[in-house]
Amino acid sequence: MKSIKLIYLFAIVFLSNQITFAQKNFSLYNMKSTQQALYVNPSFMPKGKIFVSVPGISMLSFGATNSAFSFNDLFTKRADDSLQINTANVISNLKPLNFFSTELNEEIVGFGIKLSDGYFSFSSTFKMQTNFAYPKDLIQFAFEGNGKSYIGERASLDGISISLNSYVEHAFGYTKEINDKLTVGARLKLISGLANIKTDVNNLGIYTDPTSYAITIDGSAGIQSSNVLALLGDSTTTAAEQKAIEQSAKSSLYNFANKGVGIDLGGTYHINEKLSVNASIIDLGSISWKANVKNYKTNDINFTFDGIDLNEFLNDTTQKPLDRLSDTLQKILNYEENTDKYATSLRTKIYLGANYNLTKNFNAGALIFNEFIGGKYRPGLSLSMNATVKNWLVATLNYSIYNGAFSNVGLGLSMRGGPIQFYIMTDNLLSFVNPLNTRNVHLCGGMCVFIKGKEKKVKDKETEGK
Amino acid sequence: MKNFSKLTFSLILLVLIFTSCKKFEDVNKIASTAWNPNLAVPLAHAKFGVYDVLAKYDSTDLIIVNPNTGEIGLIYSSEIGSYTAEEIVDLGEIDQNFILNTIDLALPSIGSFNGTMSSNRTETFQIEPVGGVELKTVSFKSGILNVTLSTTLKHDMSATFTFPKLDSLGTPITRSILFTYTGVSPQTAEINIDLTNLNGDFTLDGTSFNQMEVNIATTVIGNGNEIQGNENFSMGLSTTELLFNNVTGYFGQQNVAQVADSVLLKVFQNASAGTFELSNPKIDFFIDNTFGFPVDIHLNDLKSINVTTGQETILTSSTTTINVLHPTAIGQPSVETNFELNSTNTTNLSEVISPTPKYFYYEIDAVANPNGNTGIDNFIEDDSRFTLRAEVNMPLEGLAYGFSIADTFDFEFNQNTDLIESITFRLVIDNGFPVQLGAQVHALDQNDNVIFSVFGTPETIASPAPVSTDGTVISSIQKITDINLNESQINQLNKVKKLIVYGEAATTDAQNGTYVKFFDFYKFDLKLAMQVQGSTSF
Secondary structure (H helix, E strand, O other): OHHHHHHHHHHHHHHHOOOOOOOOOHHHHHOOOOHHHHHOOOOOOOOOOEEEEOOOOOOEEEEEEEOOOOHHHHEEEOOOOOEEEOHHHHHHHOOOEEEEEEEEEEEEEEEEEEOOOEEEEEEEEEEEEEEEEEEHHHHHHHHHOOOOOOEOOEEEOOOOEEEEEEEEEEEEEEEEEOOOOEEEEEEEEEEEEEEEEEEEEEEEEEEEOOOOOOEEEEEEEEEEEEOOHHHHOOOOOOHHHHHHHHHHHHHOOOOOOOEEEEEEEEEEEEOOOOEEEEEEEEEEEEEEEOOOEOEEEEOOEEEEEOOEEHHHHHHOOOOOHHHHHHHHHHHHOOEEEEOOOEEEEOOOEEEEEEEEEEEOOEEEEEEEEEEEEOOEEEEEEEEEEEEEEEOOEEEEEEEEEEOOEEEEEEEEEEEEEOOEEEEEEEOOOHHHHOHHHOOEEEEEEEEEEEEOOHHHHHHHHHHHHO | OHHHHHHHHHHHHHHHHHHHHHHHHHHHHEOOOEEOOEEEEEEEEEEEEHHHHHOOOOOOOOEEEOOOOOEEEEEEEEEEEEEEHHHHOOOOEOEEEEEEEOOOOOOOOEOOOOOEEEEEEEEEEEOEOHHHOEEEEEEEEEEEEEEEEEEOOOOEEEEEEEEEEEEEOOEEEEEEEEEOOOOOOOEEEEEEEEOOOOEEEOEOOOOOOOEEEEEEEEEEEOOOOOEOOOOEEEEEEEEEEEEEEEEEEEOOOOEEEEEEEEEEOHHHOOEEEEEEEEOOOEEEEEEEEOOEOOEEEEEEEEEEEOOOOOOEEEOOEOOOEEEEOOOOOOOOOOEEEEEEEOOOOEOOHHHHHOOOOOEEEEEEEEEEOOOOOOOOOEEEEOOOEEEEEEEEEEEOEEEEEEEEEEEEEEOOOOOOOOOEEEEEEEEEEEEOOOEEEEEEEEEEOOOOOEEEEOOOOOEEEEOOOOEOOOOOEOOOEEEEEEEEEOHHHHHOHHHOOEEEEEEEEEEOOHHHOOOEEOEOOOEEEEEEEEEEEEOEEO
């Protein structure tokens, strides 16, 4: 029972309430006073003159999202207060294709400096993203077997996929005020890929004939990897070769063996004193994976198992039926292996926002979020109220809709004490208040050294005084 | 105040975080959850043709297919006998002695003979074949003719003997011998004549048989010794290992074959009851003959014997004699005679074959020259054969019902069934045969008590394919049979030690007299699957 609970815990952590996130960063987008807001729109001009990150703690953000169900969707409370998996509820909550995504960003080092008419910044950030796409039929099939809903129906596992992407990004940014109304910015990123694994082809179906129960498996599968599967070695890999592979994989942290480039672009336009619009496109680019690549691809499969062939069984006693089946499956599931380089695109996001100053310290914002993961479009919408409460305290409160969840209330706070700026924010505050009932979790926080220049300070005061 | 505000916000944040951690306590309340998967899996499949089905009964050329129509039948074949030339004609031997006295040799009785006297005589000798065979000509394949010569004359002497009708490529066989007197009497000599490839004519120029002449010419050359008058010259003929390439003559009315045997009709071996009617059964006799003489086969006793009951059913036929064809000249190939007993020349053949015969019994003999010596020479060659084969030919046309079989199988099941709530075996049969199959399975414990039966009553598991008016199947028909084993039956599987499988068959619409035909393109498609309702928790 203990082990089962551990499995449940694992499920909870990774499927419903993990404190990581697939970052939309609605709150960060509205925290324009922080240096890190540059990371979601390079046109956001930081308030300070100099910014220096505190290595390791300047920005740590993590989160997860499960598009299908929360912990409470998974369980039902019984009369004795115990919890039981509610399979019907889980299945009813599933869409044809569901996602579980995580994203982790940790700034290693960063700094920024205000120049005469612009702002130069640099940051090195470790990023890791995972995505697991699981069809409804996968879960339903596991719960029910093939003998109920799937008699005569194809259990579609089409679209099932996994991906893991980890890399270190070195970004050089420049933000420039073109005029009083327009500010633009860009961040050019040089990327050193650490590890990647992703499914290449992901069609799979299981059909059970309603009459004979013959099981037909169709589809094809492929997987590409760099610094992952090669590390596992195989029966022909010697110890020396294995060591070389491991050393090579470690070197990928800095040697750009898996080279990538990316760019963030942003712009802010003040239509009038009250209204401004902004937009950005983040992580437009790709990584070419070359180090320790190991790819597998199966043939197109269309195999029907209709039981032991009695004719063969009766006429050939030299081979056992299961051996014969095994031989057949090996032939059918024959796969090709190669070490061809491949490329993955970055997880590109597009923000389209607008802010309206209600008072001098209080504005309302609207933000549309667009993301493409594995060819799937995943949009989001956020409405925010943003306030400069005190000189040392900036806050944002937002309501967002994404991943099919309508109960995301975000909160962000930025506090400054002297040169130290501390910030913390989330896109879903309720995930901490009621974690068992949430599908999206997001937490971002950090601490950095923030020096306001004199001139800037005056300007800021003027701005705040408006 | 500023510091207080900062502290307040920090505390709020910490409260939020710890509130969320408290909620995780709920995971301790997770209890076992029932998991009831239902799995449907195919177990086995097979597609049987006619041969696959019937070959299970016999693997020795049981099934025949009409190459023109594809119609199939069952053939039970039995070789009645095969007879060789040597069994018909045994040359026997030659064993003959001739003694020529001084008169025959034209010699005077005299105290001292110094002259020269010649004589010439022809003698006839017999060959004595076995069994009253009258030989006219023989082409010898092998053999030795041993000629022994002896004289008591005390003079030199030459003797030449010739067989005018024993030749090699037309040249008569002749041999000579010279006796030179050296003071020893009698003087003897021996000559062996190899008969291989020699031809002998034993007819004395067409006037007789089994006889041949030898011409003996002698010359006595006197040396001054006396001739008392009681001296002689003798000649002996004997043979060893006589074999022929061919012979002609008249071989008599001997029994070429006499046999009683039976054919086991295995297809009915496991049948226990039922009505089985073939519309067109046949019994064929095939005779391959290279003997150069007429033979009649007499069908003395034809009947079927039910192995179980011993009941005999005699076949009544209007024809009891088969005139066997034969080659008319030496060197001609084998001549086949096919005689068929069918519904036109029998009155009860269908009854003899039906319903459940096990053996078809026959008693026959074959007699050579049934009309005696007609003056036409018989002949036979060393490799001549007379083979006789019988086939019970049952074209699968007819009807059957109430035809049942039963078999018992050992059964052992030692698996844990706790996780199984129910099992449904599904049998899907696409039947292209005009046969309906019913089945029942009884599960027995170690004391042969029935624990449970799969069906309440025997259930049809294969529907009969519909047929056209001529009995040919129009299309196959599918029947799905679900065999449910409930939890109680599953729990008793460990006690089951035997299964009795009972099957019954009937052809399409047999009760109404519909005849069906079987063709080689009929198929029987069987699929066996299983659906398991599991029940567990995790």
